[in-house]
Amino acid sequence: MAIKVKIPTSGAKAGKKNRIRSQDPVIRAALVVFLIGTVVLAGSFSYYYIKYDRVISRRFSSPIFSNAAKIYARPRTVHDGEKIDARSIAGLLRQAGYSDAAHSEKNGESPLGSFHLVNDGINISPGPESYHSPEPAHIEIEDGQVNRIISKGSDLSAYELEPQLVTSLFDSEQRSKRQIVKYNDIPKVMVDAVLAIEDRRFFEHGGVNFIRMFEAAWVDVVRQRHEQGGSTITMQVSRGFFLTPEKTIRRKLTEMLIAEELEQKFTKQQIFEFYANWVNLGQRGSFAISGFAEASRAYFNKDLKDITLPEAALLAGIIQGPSRLSPYRHPDRALERRNLVLDSMVETHAITREQAEKAKAAPLKLAPPNVEASDAPYFVDMVRDQLINKFSEHDLNDQSYRIYTTLDPDLQRAAAQAVETGIKLVDEQVTKMRTKRVKVGKKIETQVTPGPQAQVALVALDSHTGAVLALVGGRDYGWSQLNHALARRPTGSIFKPFVYATAMNTAIDGSPTVITPASIVSDEPSSFAYGDQIYEPRNYKEEYRGDVTLRYALAFSLNNATVKVAEEVGYDKVAELAKSAGIASVKATPAMALGSYEATPLDMAGAYTSFANNGERLSPILVNSVRNAKGDVIANFSIDRRQVLDPRIAYVMTNMMEGVINNGLGYTAVRLRGFTQPAAGKTGSSHDGWFAGYTSNLLCIVWVGYDDYSDLRLSGAMTAAPIWTEFMKKAATLPEYSDMKEFSQPTGVVDVQLDKATNRLATPTCPDDYVAAFIAGTEPRETCDQQNGIAGFFSRVFGAHEKVLPPPNGANGQDAQDQNTDGKKKGFFGKIAGIFKDDKSSPPPPAKPANNPPPTAPQ
Numbered sequence: 001m002a003i004k005v006k007i008p009t010s011g012a013k014a015g016k017k018n019r020i021r022s023q024d025p026v027i028r029a030a031l032v033v034f035l036i037g038t039v040v041l042a043g044s045f046s047y048y049y050i051k052y053d054r055v056i057s058r059r060f061s062s063p064i065f066s067n068a069a070k071i072y073a074r075p076r077t078v079h080d081g082e083k084i085d086a087r088s089i090a091g092l093l094r095q096a097g098y099s100d101a102a103h104s105e106k107n108g109e110s111p112l113g114s115f116h117l118v119n120d121g122i123n124i125s126p127g128p129e130s131y132h133s134p135e136p137a138h139i140e141i142e143d144g145q146v147n148r149i150i151s152k153g154s155d156l157s158a159y160e161l162e163p164q165l166v167t168s169l170f171d172s173e174q175r176s177k178r179q180i181v182k183y184n185d186i187p188k189v190m191v192d193a194v195l196a197i198e199d200r201r202f203f204e205h206g207g208v209n210f211i212r213m214f215e216a217a218w219v220d221v222v223r224q225r226h227e228q229g230g231s232t233i234t235m236q237v238s239r240g241f242f243l244t245p246e247k248t249i250r251r252k253l254t255e256m257l258i259a260e261e262l263e264q265k266f267t268k269q270q271i272f273e274f275y276a277n278w279v280n281l282g283q284r285g286s287f288a289i290s291g292f293a294e295a296s297r298a299y300f301n302k303d304l305k306d307i308t309l310p311e312a313a314l315l316a317g318i319i320q321g322p323s324r325l326s327p328y329r330h331p332d333r334a335l336e337r338r339n340l341v342l343d344s345m346v347e348t349h350a351i352t353r354e355q356a357e358k359a360k361a362a363p364l365k366l367a368p369p370n371v372e373a374s375d376a377p378y379f380v381d382m383v384r385d386q387l388i389n390k391f392s393e394h395d396l397n398d399q400s401y402r403i404y405t406t407l408d409p410d411l412q413r414a415a416a417q418a419v420e421t422g423i424k425l426v427d428e429q430v431t432k433m434r435t436k437r438v439k440v441g442k443k444i445e446t447q448v449t450p451g452p453q454a455q456v457a458l459v460a461l462d463s464h465t466g467a468v469l470a471l472v473g474g475r476d477y478g479w480s481q482l483n484h485a486l487a488r489r490p491t492g493s494i495f496k497p498f499v500y501a502t503a504m505n506t507a508i509d510g511s512p513t514v515i516t517p518a519s520i521v522s523d524e525p526s527s528f529a530y531g532d533q534i535y536e537p538r539n540y541k542e543e544y545r546g547d548v549t550l551r552y553a554l555a556f557s558l559n560n561a562t563v564k565v566a567e568e569v570g571y572d573k574v575a576e577l578a579k580s581a582g583i584a585s586v587k588a589t590p591a592m593a594l595g596s597y598e599a600t601p602l603d604m605a606g607a608y609t610s611f612a613n614n615g616e617r618l619s620p621i622l623v624n625s626v627r628n629a630k631g632d633v634i635a636n637f638s639i640d641r642r643q644v645l646d647p648r649i650a651y652v653m654t655n656m657m658e659g660v661i662n663n664g665l666g667y668t669a670v671r672l673r674g675f676t677q678p679a680a681g682k683t684g685s686s687h688d689g690w691f692a693g694y695t696s697n698l699l700c701i702v703w704v705g706y707d708d709y710s711d712l713r714l715s716g717a718m719t720a721a722p723i724w725t726e727f728m729k730k731a732a733t734l735p736e737y738s739d740m741k742e743f744s745q746p747t748g749v750v751d752v753q754l755d756k757a758t759n760r761l762a763t764p765t766c767p768d769d770y771v772a773a774f775i776a777g778t779e780p781r782e783t784c785d786q787q788n789g790i791a792g793f794f795s796r797v798f799g800a801h802e803k804v805l806p807p808p809n810g811a812n813g814q815d816a817q818d819q820n821t822d823g824k825k826k827g828f829f830g831k832i833a834g835i836f837k838d839d840k841s842s843p844p845p846p847a848k849p850a851n852n853p854p855p856t857a858p859q
Contacts, residue, residue, distance in 0.1 A: 056242075056261055065180055065277055068168040069401040071380055073409045074467065074624070075131065075160035078139060082146045082735050086122040089139060089161070090115055093124065095302065096162035101125070112162060121147075124159075129631040131163050131404060163404055167375045168294070169384055169396060177284075179293035181304060183273040189309050190292055191272065192350035193316035197341045199233040200348055203268050207234040207259035234259040237274050281315060282322035285371035285478040289322075299327065301367035301374055309351065310359040313341040328369045335364060371477055373416035376407055378473030378483045383622050390635065391626070400629040406467035406622055411737070414730035415458050415470035422723030423475050426454045426704055429714055452706045457484035458723065459605040459620075460731075463699040466609060466618030466639045468602075470727075482707070488598040489705060491583070492716070493557045494684035494692040495595035497611065498581065499566045500554050501645060501653050502574045507775040508646055515569070516778045517551040517656055518759050523561040528590040530571070535590040537563055549759055551772060554656050555664030557683065559594055566593035580644040581607040581617050595686060604692060605701045611653050611680070612694040614746065615645030647746040648775050654680045654743050655773035661693065669721030675729050677740035681721075687711045689719035695740040698731055700724055750776045755784035 076092055078084065094100065099110040102117070113127040113134075121141040126134045137159050140148040149156040168177050195202050201209050209232050231239070238258035243251055262271060280288065281295040289298050295315050296304040307315075317337035318325040327334035342356040351359075367374055383405055387396060395401070434449040453475075460470040473483035503515040523545040528535045537559045545558060553561035566574050571588035578586045583604070585597045599607070602620055609618040619640035626634045645653075657680035660666045665683045669691070681693025688705030689712055702720040705712050712719065731737045745751070751773055755766040759780070762769035766784040774780075 053261055056258065056265060060265075064274060065178065068178070068180075069396040069399075069403055070168055071166045071383060071403045071405060072131070072163035073166050073405060073407045074469070075163045077158050077160050077736060078146060078149070079158045079735065080146055080149055080156070083144055084141075084146060084735070085144050086117055086139070086141050089122050089124075090117055092161055092164070094306065096164050097303070098124075098127075098162060124161075126162070129629075131402075131625075131627075131631070132160060164409055165297075166405070166407060166409065167297075167380060169380070169403070176288035176290050177294050177298075178277060178290035179297065179304075180277055181273075181291070181293045183269040183276070185305065186273075186276055186292065187305060187307055187312065189350075190276075190304065190307060190312045190315070192345055192348070193309075193312040193341055194233075194272075194276075194319070196344035196348045196350055197316050198236075198319060202233050202272070205232060207261075207263035208232060208256045231255075232259065233275050234262055234271055237271060237278065238262055240278050241274070279319055280322055281318060282326055283478075285375065285377055287377075299366055308359075308362075309355065310338065310342075310362040311365075313345070313359065314338040314364070317341045327364050327366055331364055338364075368413065368416075372419070372472050373413045374409070376412050376471065377477040377481075378485060379405070379407055379412070379468070379471040379622065381473075381481065381483060382471070382486070386622060387626065401634065402627045402629070402631070403623060404625040404627070406462075406469060406624060407471075408469040408736070410734050411460060411470040411731060414734070415460060415472050415727055418723050418727035418730060419456055419458055419472045419475065421726055422702075422719075423454065423456050423704075425722060426456075426714070426719050429718065430454060433713060452708050452710060454704055454712065454719075455480075455482075455484050455707055456723065457487070457601045457703045458700065458727065459485050459601050460698060460700045460727070461605050461609065461618075461620055463609050463612035463618075463694055463697070466606070466621050467624075468605075468620050468622050469698075471602075484703065484705075485601045488585075488600055489688055489703065490597065490686040491595040491599050491604060492684035492686035492688065492690050493595055494604060494682045494690045494701075494716075495578070495583070495586075495597075496554060496557060496562050496593070496684075497653055497657060497682055498578045498583070498607075499562055499569075499574050499593050500550060500656065501611070501649055502569045502577050503550065503565050504649050504652050504775070505573075505577075505646070506569065507778045508649070511569075513568075514778055515550065515565075516774055516780075517652065517772055518549050518754065518774075518780050520547050521550060521553055521561045521564050522546065523548050523553060523558045526560050526564065528563055528567055530590050535563070537590070537594060551656050551659055554682075555659045557665055563590050563593045566590065577644065578607070580642065581610045582619070583607050595684060601701045601703045604690075605699060608692050608694060608699055608701065610644045611650050611657070612699050613650075614647040615643055615650035617642045617644045648748045651743065651746055651749050652773050652775060657681055657693075658743075665717050666691075666693070666721060669717045670725050673722060673725045673729075675725045675732075677728070677732055678742050679728070679740075680743070681724070683716040683721055685712075685714075685716045689714055689716035689721075691716050691720035691724045693724055693728075695728065696743055697740060698728070698737055700727055702727075745773070748776050749773050750779055752779045754780065758784045760784040760786065 078089060090100070093113070093115045097110055097112040099114045100116070101109070101114045101123075109127070111127045111129040113130045114125050116123045116125075118138075121139045123136065123138050125136045126132045128134060135151055137149060137151040137156070139146060139159060140150070149159045151159070168179055199209070235255050238255050242258055243255060266274075277291040277293070279292070280290060281292070282289045282298070284298045289295050292315055293304040296302055296307050296311070299315070300307070300311055314327060314334060314337075317340065318327070318334060320337070324330065325334050325337050339360050342351070342359050345351045346353050346356045371377060383403060387403065391401070396403075430451070431448060434451055436447055436449065437444050438447050439445075456472065456475050458470070458472040459468065461467065462469055471485055473485045474480050503519075504517070505511075506513060506515045523539070525538065525542075525544065526536070528537075539559050544560065545552070545556070548558065548561060550561075550565065552558075553565070567590065571590065571592060575586045575588040575592060578592075583597070583599045585599060586592050587597065589596075591597075606618065606620045610616070621637060621639050623637050625636050628634055658678070660683070661670045661679050661681050666681050669683070670679065670681070670693075677695055679693055679695050681691060684690030684692065687709060688703060690704075691702045693700060702724045704714075704716075704719040704723070732740060751771050753762040753769045753771055754760065755762045756768050756770055757766065761780055761783045763783050763785055
């Protein structure tokens, strides 16, 4: 029996149905759209891939970061007998870039040099790229003191260490600073800290961490605010190098595309190196801090290779928000963020929990927040301006020149701190003057009149080399980059020593009348004719001292007496001396004697070397040498020297200016503020406050005033002198400047004891005396118990009478200020001097000062 089986034709039916579906216009349209979309998407991807491939290739075909010249300080000198231990010397060498020979096999030897700590001290071996010649030295130390310095078998009295890096020369357009480092030079602790908080899967993902992105997006949606970022380090690099900071979907997609391409072109180490040199880590002064190496220098004043765990965690932490997490402005936030990084490092097993807790216990140890203290920005600007006149900025930076300057970092720190402290005192005095109680309705209110903010400049020189050791050009570089050390201002009474030096010069230039510190001049209202002009200077409060010695007139800065001295010796001779000392703007007029003409604080620092350096004027110098990256000399710089005074005259003037500080206007501001070392100086005021002073090894000029040229209405003794004193006190604690000796007296100068009451030679019958210096042969001859005084012919020339005043003293510590107060003025010269009204705040000294100086004031 045959059975017929009917096989269903389901396949045929299905094919029929598919044909029907394929003929469906909707489906066909969808397929076309899909195909077109795929082609367009692939084309767009290819277009943008090729586009950004070219952009990346072009960007990285040249150096990614421009090189920068490096600016170094003057070498730190270790002296025989100095109190310093071997580890401190090793720390200075390590900071300068030397390697420890004990670890050279592990870390390699620095081309700058190496050191080796030994039982009795330290061995130092400069390398081929050192600033110094490669001559090794052994510094023997016993009980924390240098016992002996030996180099090539010979004993040395001192040894210069490698200069410290101050900063990098900045890009004038970008105003940012960075120090370029290679990946292998970045400490592991720094890499671990960054990866722990920024991108834990950096070495695993291909540029985009999709898991992290979805996680961050989910958290943002759930919490309704943006809390977490999903960008990898590679994405941050792509954004920083190629894109704008706008937040759009298109920019995010482009960022991801570039990140993927970067991962294909570069190794992970190279990408991290880009990141480490690019990342923004805050602001210092007016400069952006770029990269970890620059940040290490800015925040901790140390090389990146020496960074510690808590320091690395801090830098990694502030990447998220350098301004919001600034350890200077927001230390609590920064500390909290640093500790979060440490916890993250425990989670990634980079450190142990014990290491994290120990690091958390460490306080924030930051470099001084005052940028002037470490970076010396006004000084660096001057160095840059000087060098770009000789070299192109391109050569300086691209060839990584090393610029060795005269800057002393310790002294710069002292200068910045003194200015910071002193300008606050000025602000307090200004606020007090501007504060008034006024009646508003039925109430009495306290109001402060608005006005400009006082500015400041400080210049410190080595008075025997002309080297600018410290310089502050303003109160805040971040606020104003105007360098007031280069601002031309009327010099006021700090010009007066040049008048008296011209007078002292009559002892040796063959003048018929010899003028000495004990000569008498009349301080009384006077008119001075010059050409067809009449000049009538006035003293403060119209108070005059009558007949005084020149020593007294200088110590108390008497205006009429000073102009009389200038008139007697000749205005042209005073102007000639001032110009030879570097004060180029002076003209031979009566007003010149009171400092009517302008000069910069740097000019006046150079001019005062004429007194401090045995009559030899030195041009201030900022740069010693420029060398290439290998240490080869490109250019050396020398000092301009010019003898403008006889050494004897310079010493007599120094002795007279010692009287200003010990017994005159400078006594309250200097001696009563605790500076006791031998020093000479001069207060000065015009619209501004000045103080110029020096010791046996250090010269310093301080200026305080307003940018708009308005009257400060405060004396130099109340504004500039306290800053000078604070700086000198700090300098005296530093080993290189602590040996402030008595001024060296040259041959041909004699010290004589004079009676305070008569200014004649003291005898046992008049024991109340003082010591003054004279050019040998010009000292007084008559004694105090003789009837006729020493005034003689010269006194009659000046219109003096028989009475004389004792030498200057600061009885009861009263601060009598020098005043350049003018009464009626006629003609051009009167108008010039009319801008000066010196030191108005304190009362003048009594017309006849007490015979005895303050108990603490040395004669």
